Amino acid sequence: MKAKRLIFRLLLLIAVAACIEWFLYANKETQTGADVENVQTQQVAPTLAVKHSLEQDDLKLQLAVTNFSFSLENMGKENKHGEGHVHLYLDGKKVAKVFESTYVLKDIPSGKHEVMVELAHNNHESYGVSERFSVEVAP
Structure with a gap:
């Protein structure tokens, strides 16, 4: 029974870590897109x-x-x-x-x-x- 709980907690921990990693990756992509947009709007005026x-x-x-x-x-x-x-x-x-x-x-x-x-x-x-x-x- 302890082994099943340990495996369950380990799988839950891995799932939470995967979700956090995915969130950080998605947020980084959004920031990169926003940074590109900011650079485009800050282009030098003619x-x-x-x-x-x-x-x-x-x-x-x-x-x-x-x-x-x-x-x-x-x-x-x-x-x-x-x-x-x-x-x-x-x-x-x-x-x-x-x-x-x-x-x-x-x-x-x-x-x-x-x-x-x-x-x-x-x-x-x-x-x-x-x-x-x-x-x-x-x-």
């Missing part, structure tokens, strides 16, 4: 610097970006951090999507205009990174 010049009624843009790559092929697809395109606005209206570091907006009407250049995700949502400036096209 930056944008815009140089511009007017040649008659054409606006020439030079876009310097860091932690960002232009992607025409993934536009409208799943977002990837640091990938996308640029939205170009003239007087508050989106006039172009830009997929490279240089761009020329041709035939701007004469007068003073507000320009905004904004980094956008693949799904067109803003990164919250933009530059605004004014230009004046002579009549």
Whole structure:
């Protein structure tokens, strides 16, 4: 009878140890997944610097970006951090999507205009990174 109790207690102890080991392993996997998610959300934000010049009624843009790559092929697809395109606005209206570091907006009407250049995700949502400036096209 003592032998049966001893075996039962031993099996119970092994079962409890196995449950604890499984719990610790499952918790470690969850923490690892959470750590990966935290690293992804802490990725370095992209930056944008815009140089511009007017040649008659054409606006020439030079876009310097860091932690960002232009992607025409993934536009409208799943977002990837640091990938996308640029939205170009003239007087508050989106006039172009830009997929490279240089761009020329041709035939701007004469007068003073507000320009905004904004980094956008693949799904067109803003990164919250933009530059605004004014230009004046002579009549």
